[in-house]
Amino acid sequence: MPAIAWLAAQPIYPRIYWKGRDTEEEVAAVGSCKDFAYEEAVDDNQLSLEYQKQRALSNNQDIRYYGGVAFDRTTECWPEFGRAHFVLPRIELRRSGEEYKLLINLNCESNDTETERTKAIEDLAKLVFPSPLSPPNKINLLSRSDRPDHYHWTELVKKVTHEKFIQDTPKVVLSRLTQLEVDEEVDPWTLLACWQGRNQNSFQFGFQFSPERAFISCTPERLYRRRQRELFTEALAGTTTRGLNQEEDRVLAQQLLEDSKNSHENQLVKEHIVDALTPLSNYVGAEETPRVFKLSHIQHLHRSIRAELKPGIDDFQLLQALHPTPAVGGLPKEPAMSFIRQREGYARGWYAGACGYFNKYESEFAVAIRSALIEPGRINLFAGAGIVSGSEPEAEWVELENKLTTILSILTEL
Template sequence: MRFNPIEALRQQLDTLCHADKTGFIRLTTPCQVDNLMGWLNVQSVYPRLYWQARDTHAVECAALGAVKAFDSPAALQADLAALADAGGQQPDYFGGMAFDPGAPGWEHFPVCHFVLPRIELKRDQSGATLSLNLRFDDRGPTAEIAQAYACLDALVEEQPLPHLQPLVYQREDHPSQQEWVAWVGKVTHPDHLMHTPKVVLSRETCLATPETPNPWALLSRWQAGAADCFHFGVQLTPHEAFIGCPPERLYQREGRHLITEALAGTTRRGRDAEQDLVLADELLADKKNTLENQCVYQQLLSQLEPLAHHIQMGEAHTVKLRSVQHIRRLIHAELHYSVTDQQLLSVLPPTPAVGGVPRESALAFIRQHERHQRGWYSGVFGRISHASSDLAVAIRCAHIGPQAIRLYAGAGIVAGSQPHEEWQELDTKIADIMSLLGMG
């Protein structure tokens, strides 16, 4: 007889009904799964979230439903602290934040939204587990258990993801290339550079189409060609999705140890290994690109200084992605004992790699000129827990709605930036997903 993980969790829940219940409880059973996104795609419970960090052999996570949801880092931190004080098991929270809390965002994506999921499917090198999460400290046990049974009853077996078909679409860029040239001219004007040496301008490429692709099928294909990247997807409602394969880490925290990075400065990939190396060497020697990266790491160091000690910055090196190469510098720090994820999220984003330097004057320029809404593009997405957290900067992403796909890309504008070269860089940054949509 085939092992049924849902029935195994139901039996554990039956036993839990007769036990004393406090705090957070996770019920877990082993399971077999071929494709986590294929499993996620056929479930009827929302929200649906997917997360895999950038590191080799990182745990792959799919999550469903919400035991609790949080609309601010402060509310999330209060829950983390309450459960840590209570002891016992500690949950993972998944979610994200918008680029600019002070600007209008996407209609169905709050400024901040993290969830303690009801169901978690996780897979690592040792295999897969299916977990059911419950909370008993601030809710009636009868209702909580009933909701848990209902969620288990709604689960269905995974199915193969649908095939992607080439899209018929109409493309419109916001801003237009003519507007972009004017923006870059304003940012690089000597008077502007005196007080704002870097502004990261972005473009929204809207692909209007009568039939949008399945977001999980698209993310699965994208992930296969995006090594050394984070992979995420979220559906808060059935009609919209936000997916991405970003290369940039906001921060990783293991206890008090923090790793962040300055990822800025871009060139294309070469036709072969020899040309690739030449382009990488030219990138590291290029004044404009090294200035762009310097703006990022100098601000990160100044932001971390009051929060940490033993801050160390690594050497500049190149990161090779499928279509582009970037300059990256890793930063390691030991956080002061009292520093929380709430403080890190209030200080670090938006990073100078997606906003600019100084932050407030760069944001003022962006708010004044960009008419498209960035929403969660260039915001934050990832996992937070008491023991450790890992969050990505939400770039190289797509917002998929009922009749349109919106792709986003940005470029850091500093002294020496050429508008036509920066526009070409935007096209290079969306080349991977455009090719998956049959448009490359």
Template sequence: MSVLSLSKAVISLSDRLSQLLDHPQQSGILQLVEEVTLPPLMSWLATQQHFPKIYWQGRDHREEVAAIGSCLDLRFTEAVDDAKLLQIYQQQRQCAHSADVRFYGGVAFDRRLASWPEFGRARFLVPRVELRRSETCGQLIVNLNLNEQTLAQQVSAAQTLLAELRPAQPLTPPQKTDVLSRTDMPDFPRWSQLVTQVTSEEFNRETPKVVLSRQTKLQVSDTPDPWTVLACWQGRNPTSFQFGFQFSAKHSFISCTPERLYRRQQDQLVTEALAGTTVRGLTPEEDEQLAQQLLDDHKNSHENQFVGTHIVSELTPLSARVNADEPLKVFKLNHIQHLHRVIKAHLRPEICDFQLLQSLHPTPAVGGFPKASALDYIAAHEGYNRGWYAGTCGFLSSELSEFAVAIRSALLEPGCINLFAGAGILTGSDPALEWQELENKLATIMSILVDF
């Protein structure tokens, strides 16, 4: 089969859409695919005028996706219990004629609480147009949702969007941002109070770990292009997940995060405990010395063990087998390095992705342990709305699903850049050292945005 240029593939798909009108009305989600030679996907995405815009690249670089528009958009802005969410998901999954139909989206850190405008407590959509690049091919994909409109209406909407696609253009050259002011929530005095509370003997007896976080709000004279920022971030930390959701021109959420929530291929699942942090060294020798100190450090290894134990306990009732015997290793990023342990499971056949999301997220790496009391403390005391920060973002389909934990992330709004960082607080945590850990975790994105 010949591989078309993107412009020729657009014409071919538009013709194929017209031919569908000669066939009887169908139901469900119908997907048309052309193999193509793809342009740089982030550049292509930045050029498009239609929203939503979605970008995804996995940590292992097996696949890269850019998508625009939607033919199905499920957004939950009010409280939705797990049973209702699962019911809606199962209904929509039954609509998909193809195993390759994907729902892209995310779940807020604490879906009990109100989240950011446009994002919701959870939001998943099937894009109208996708560009997917795998190790073996490039694809242009068009999705039609025949449950919500007639075939003729869906064909017309898809052809209109195809006709308005723009060719990729180079991204705007990166420039440092003029920061007018910076506000930290909580500020350091309040942070010190919270750390002292969480590490007190009385509190720690019932809740041994709470992950406290901070929102750093930068007021700026000109909001940078999110895709330029994400591309720069991607270049600094290529071994991380990179993704972005821009539901309108005003708000975008981007992330360059090291942490996988899980990857599921049919009934085989891989997840990880990523917790425990130190900085990188200035020389290879110093770097390895710091890595070994991290492996030997009781506080950090204890924190990682909390996360791993929780994941195993949550996976056990969903799985025929769970393997958490792989050795603890060090995962290196540009400015910092983490303790990292791989966990694998063979899932029971009736388990679906929303059950995995409900069970695994949020992990003790971003919430704490026990989960319920840690989340209650964060909601009552942290002082700001995490929204999708420390939530989970990714995609799901019947054959393959992958989700990352949205740490190392930024919410861009008109005149404002919101940055986020967290630290696991346990017995022995020092407020000043944990505050410095937050600064270390923001070092990469701050070096992209501002001059020091």
């Protein structure tokens, strides 16, 4: 039985799913043993202290906090998700290859051991025997709206590429919210499972803090992976479509490698990440030339980056330094973020945020770029494009459509 089917059957919230991009590990978790969430403004020092406190509670390498931080922690975010929200699950089913673990967490910091044991047994008693995910049904789409719409998108791209603006801010990643109104309930876990089947070489995760909302993502982009002091990250920027056959696919990939606009965009992202990691590291190394990273409907330019962190550097410092990356925000970070806040026209929330898990020994975070927020009667989809010198509004609009191709094709086939 797939872990995602086990998760979908459970009546306990929150429900959390995580599967790494290049590992066999799969996680399904329910309930909350301990959580920390910030709906209002996040004080970075407060968040750092809370993070350090949680890490210090146990040396058990199996303990993991799952969650995320919003794209922009200074602005209003979605209900329940907040600007940052991390959960130590009560019950966690973790699969690695053919091996399964059932982990039960007890919060003996806030409650006495006997009380916690009783709560855990009560939650275990609520678990439901899983059944296969329901066969997907085609969704009846009532309407679609885009924010910004085509006209305002064109105006925004023109503003960013104006010579006076781009001289000081060479890159802004503009995004679009596509809202689909539907007349029936959408099961987020069936949708994620279908998406998972199309893009297996992606991070796949979902957070459902209540029955009302679920955020799911099938994203190619790693923010970073840390094992003790060894860190792996990447520059993923520059996009083209996939070919209809092997030869056309090869030609498109070669054109992407040779395209000056996309190569420049990827180079900017690589340089920023290296610069951000240098003060935190004894060593930082990056691939000199990009490679092509292929997904089901599009392909990206990709560079691997590795660092050896200085002693004492923690995940919160890494999140501060790397998130949001120039691949989802822009360069320089602050003027690009300011433009997005003022002009984009909607709250990104956890779209383009950092989602993953951490403990004392390891952590992994992905950038939630291919993602959807499922609400009653509505599916919210997100896509973005890096705007640099030479960007054309119509070409970038087509890129947004290309990035939604996989999820839209699933929804129209359901």
